[in-house]
Amino acid sequence: MKMNIVIIGSSGHAKVVIDVIERQGKHHIVGLIDAFRTHGEETMGYRVLGAETDLPVLAEQHALGGVLVAIGDNHVRARVTAGVGALCPDLCFITAVHPQASVARGVRIGAGSVLMAGAVVNPGCEMGPGCIVNTRASLDHDSVMDAFSSLAPAAATGGNCHLGSCSALGMGGLLLQRLRIGAHSVVGAGAVVTRSVPDMCVSYGAPARVIRSRVAGDKYL
Structure with a gap:
């Protein structure tokens, strides 16, 4: 059974990451996390579910097992990863x-x-x-x-x-x-x-x- 995951980010870089995950075929993408977009907007058919602060609730609602931060800027990716790790220590970061x-x-x-x-x-x-x-x-x-x-x-x-x-x-x-x-x-x-x-x-x-x-x-x- 595939692990349920969310992707943090919904820009061009996130599109490429989504394609990689789909082709790899190991995980099921439940949706996207993006604080700068409206809930329900879509990228490549995946809905924005909320912001990083919503992750604890979303993790329970969707039985999430993992997350991948799809942000191209290195510093921002590091900062967001640290924040997610603090909010949801039980979620793994997938490769x-x-x-x-x-x-x-x-x-x-x-x-x-x-x-x-x-x-x-x-x-x-x-x-x-x-x-x-x-x-x-x-x-x-x-x-x-x-x-x-x-x-x-x-x-x-x-x-x-x-x-x-x-x-x-x-x-x-x-x-x-x-x-x-x-x-x-x-x-x-x-x-x-x-x-x-x-x-x-x-x-x-x-x-x-x-x-x-x-x-x-x-x-x-």
């Missing part, structure tokens, strides 16, 4: 892996993480909770993604790379082997990272250069 993703044997994937279509995660990799490996993104061998970090569509790392917590490698960005992107740092689309990026900054270009500092929760670029 979602598209059937067309390639995940090597022995890879560790943290709770609440999502791997989209065409994603590649090679041997020896570790992903913390709440990570995103987006469409056609690639995490090469022995690399680490700390909690709530993300690879945008078509982004790729070399081997032995490290993405700090809540860091983001933008669309089509490249992180060369044995380099690190610091915590809460953002690397822009199409960048080529040839030197490790420190914590709390925005970098872009080819080769990538630090453009400015940022704080947790800033807009990406």
Whole structure:
């Protein structure tokens, strides 16, 4: 029997997450949670059931077993995940892996993480909770993604790379082997990272250069 779950979020990113869950076929989506939309509105045929604060009641009403936070912004996803965990400690955070993703044997994937279509995660990799490996993104061998970090569509790392917590490698960005992107740092689309990026900054270009500092929760670029 499939576990009843809800998806937190109802935007474009949530649409892709819904597709992954449907194709995976392991869970039954009861509905969506979104505090910024009206109860009863729909995304891909699923109704908005309420806000995060409604979760304790909804969990009982719908016999929920799990939840997945489908919010693309790393910092917001981390904050919402913490809030849900405090409200409903008995709900598990599920992972979602598209059937067309390639995940090597022995890879560790943290709770609440999502791997989209065409994603590649090679041997020896570790992903913390709440990570995103987006469409056609690639995490090469022995690399680490700390909690709530993300690879945008078509982004790729070399081997032995490290993405700090809540860091983001933008669309089509490249992180060369044995380099690190610091915590809460953002690397822009199409960048080529040839030197490790420190914590709390925005970098872009080819080769990538630090453009400015940022704080947790800033807009990406």
